[in-house]
Amino acid sequence: MDRTVYMPKPVGTLEDPTTTLRDLMLSSDLTFLMEAHDGISSAIAAQAGFKGLWASGLSISSAIGYRDANEASWTDVVGVVERMADASGLPILVDGDTGFGNFNNARIVARKLKQRGASGICLEDKGFPKMNSFVGDRQPLADIDEFSGRLSAVRDTTGPDFVLVARTEALIADHSLDEALVRAHAYAKAGADAILIHSRKSVPDEILAFSKEWNNKLPVMIVPTKYYRTPVAEYRAAAISTVIWANHNMRAAISAMRQVCDRIIQEESIAGIEGEVATLDELFDLMNYGELAVAEDKYLPQAAHGHE
């Protein structure tokens, strides 16, 4: 990607990086999606070399100042994803939570996400409003048929190129491996392109067991937030399609902002931290201020230049 013209680039070149997300998901090598939650985190992940983004519901909610319980409206989320797409140019898989209501809400959200530049949506088999998977125990799962209807409605509305990922919370909710498999098969039949199997164990055993039984009927995605110690070699061996690093930009930002706030209060000075934070020039580079300077030379008459 040519970072020198990333913003604002001709609309045509921004449209539909969806094939790219599908290609990544289907490629023989393991794919990594990096969490981002706003324009700048997306630009940073793109500049670092990630090939795709995970628009995390938890991170986006937190950035806005809401809890991961569908406090933010669906249009809030769509608006954030638009800025992520524009600022990064990367394919984005959006954490669509439970679809923001029934099949009708889900298909409207999916259409709008596609319009704003997202490449896919992931829906999980719980009700609305959702609660973060790591909060509380045994959250009730959605009825299989009803959830399959949500998937089909999205499938029929967005067309075949938009990636539809079905996430089952069966294991998170302490159901059996069989329940997870039954659900995955139903969701495949309803039109899902991939299955995200979630777990909150600190080891990947149940994930790998699922993967073995599932036998790649559709690509498998995982979120190793809790079983973070597992080497990715194991996922490659298990033919997992995609690993989502689901909240690490946000957690890094929180940690850094806390430290800086604490130090500034304690030291009553920014002299000590100056060398540890990004420079303004780095920021200007990340946001491509150079393009704006070039454009001013091109489009502004000399007399109208605001800043020589």
Place this chain on the structure above:
Amino acid sequence: MDRTVYMPKPVGTLEDPTTTLRDLMLSSDLTFLMEAHDGISSAIAAQAGFKGLWASGLSISSAIGYRDANEASWTDVVGVVERMADASGLPILVDGDTGFGNFNNARIVARKLKQRGASGICLEDKGFPKMNSFVGDRQPLADIDEFSGRLSAVRDTTGPDFVLVARTEALIADHSLDEALVRAHAYAKAGADAILIHSRKSVPDEILAFSKEWNNKLPVMIVPTKYYRTPVAEYRAAAISTVIWANHNMRAAISAMRQVCDRIIQEESIAGIEGEVATLDELFDLMNYGELAVAEDKYLPQAAHGHE
């Protein structure tokens, strides 16, 4: 501030922390405002102990994925400030850039900022669209009378309790100290509550010279981004009212996210960074998930509980 009930708290207790901002600005001790740019950075600054926030135009633009040249719309900015107010409960001085147009745009923006929970607005004496003060040289200043009209319109629209800060870019644009003083006096007459004198020198000489001549006709605010080495004792000695740490949460976050992205790509693992980023529990605490659990016990019938 009682962090255990910060969200969602009764609306009544959120309204008008404007007296607090005015009190801070007028207090005999030096006041510090910390930059924030979204809900989570605001919550972090509040938890760290800052008494007030600076809603930076540069940081907010960057977070959204825009450049600091009024690419984001005024409603985009108002929306972000609303989330900052709700997530922090702190008084917020908003970087209103040049007012987003003429006097009429400025007064509409100010009214809306007040409605959403901001305690004050800072307007700078340049035109629309603005360009960041640290980009390019000798940006043209606004006509004094026209800019004074913008200030008066805001003053008349928002009422006396909303804090109106006039920022002069005279020194930034290489004008004389006299020009800065002439402007400051005009802006005071137009209804400003405080003067923000900006400089991009690496030493505070011109700021201190201004302060001496100005003699505290109105409180003085400064932004020591470039002259960061100066000890705050000098500002106390000069009877400066308020120091704005203008972009350090954003710069800390950028730096941290870059490092984490680079490491994850290099290490193909999150195991190495797990100990260096905030935990999910820290995030849940920051966003007050505890309040939601308590509220569920109170307002949800047992059978409807989503997650025991």
Place this chain on the structure above:
Amino acid sequence: MDRTVYMPKPVGTLEDPTTTLRDLMLSSDLTFLMEAHDGISSAIAAQAGFKGLWASGLSISSAIGYRDANEASWTDVVGVVERMADASGLPILVDGDTGFGNFNNARIVARKLKQRGASGICLEDKGFPKMNSFVGDRQPLADIDEFSGRLSAVRDTTGPDFVLVARTEALIADHSLDEALVRAHAYAKAGADAILIHSRKSVPDEILAFSKEWNNKLPVMIVPTKYYRTPVAEYRAAAISTVIWANHNMRAAISAMRQVCDRIIQEESIAGIEGEVATLDELFDLMNYGELAVAEDKYLPQAAHGHE
């Protein structure tokens, strides 16, 4: 209300017309709330002399181009209500549908509506997403305890001055008068300020029967869309508090726009309709362009005037 300064007026005078809505609702005479769905319809209703507005979910959805099935997000609705409040200065009772989710969503929506200038919210005892009451038969009602939790959460969050109306769809869903009464009593206990009893019969018999049994334990509101022939004298006799004309601005606008579109297509000319549509001067007057001209004289230096 002084229409000559209605926009943009000092924020102070706009805040909290909530007492007015409560006063209207509690007054001994019958109160009428007129449907509006955007800025201009609200300004028109205010200019015509209505004392309060009904922000109809059906009308607002339609204006935006959505169906009355919670297709619009809650922030979409809050944004429209804000413009209605600003353009009219009137107290507004907002059709909050079923609360946009559970108790937590309901209280967030209510807080935001209050912040944007609404005076009250009406919640109905169905689930999310809702479907318009006049579409289909026997829509399922919410569990009484769960819905009461939604009401209590709003009550506790918005404070006592914000008006909370509980709307029961019991009769609409073909339940008995007893069921409606049981629900009304439960909702009163949960903190409602008034009961809206809805019916889709073409005569008001069941409404009047409810009213008689209820005996004004709390004020009663009605929506005579289907039983439109009943003279209001009957409601006065029954001590009904408030009549909501729920969609008539929207239906009038639709009818007029259809006729104008048809005629322009048929006549290939606007000459024929010129005398039947509002003049531009009427529009300028309605939106108070006079205030802007006065403000330009006051705040713009002579040289900067855009249009003498």
Place this chain on the structure above:
Amino acid sequence: MDRTVYMPKPVGTLEDPTTTLRDLMLSSDLTFLMEAHDGISSAIAAQAGFKGLWASGLSISSAIGYRDANEASWTDVVGVVERMADASGLPILVDGDTGFGNFNNARIVARKLKQRGASGICLEDKGFPKMNSFVGDRQPLADIDEFSGRLSAVRDTTGPDFVLVARTEALIADHSLDEALVRAHAYAKAGADAILIHSRKSVPDEILAFSKEWNNKLPVMIVPTKYYRTPVAEYRAAAISTVIWANHNMRAAISAMRQVCDRIIQEESIAGIEGEVATLDELFDLMNYGELAVAEDKYLPQAAHGHE
């Protein structure tokens, strides 16, 4: 257009009706664009048979409750246009006012309008903030080079299929026909696809004089709001490309809502107006509730149906 599936239809069929707008503009017959300002007015115009829409700045501002002086933000306008496109499926030429700032703002707005489904933008040669052309006298025109830069920037950003209309206010501002022609030639060179020549005379003389001299170097668009008596045969004879009926849906709606409000207040009843306003069934049909019923049968399990 198949109205039975207009919403929500597969995204693919919604994208880029831009060729249609270009085809209409270039066709040998006179094209008519009908003003619309929200979802429902757009759906009505589509159902009546119009082939394209004019998203009027005046009407949209008024609907939102703002004045036509760039009080609404550019994102407000983009949001409205999105709903118009979704609700109508028609090509839309958007009144982009003066571009919401400089060349950079103009190109961002144009990109976003294209993304949301608009087919073209019209920019006028004045500054920001603009004032409605029919308010005040001799509004200052933009510098030709600077405005040409705005046009080129939009041209380069949106790609060749998005229609770019340059509107000159030369005649409105009492400049000569020569000035109008000089500007039109400059704007053509800068990349405009068509010229909109505006006049506030009650006869079309100066428009026709322009058209004769211009000799169709590019298609000509006109807005006969003030010279409404002229038969369209004269425009056909002059080989005008497109006639914009610029505010007649809004003016029809205002007139109808005023009458209905006045009558309801006077009659304390809706019985008298019931036969004169659209029925709810008409509204449900216009918004395609039938599609939702069909979709519920398809995607909702029987048990989950909300309303049989």
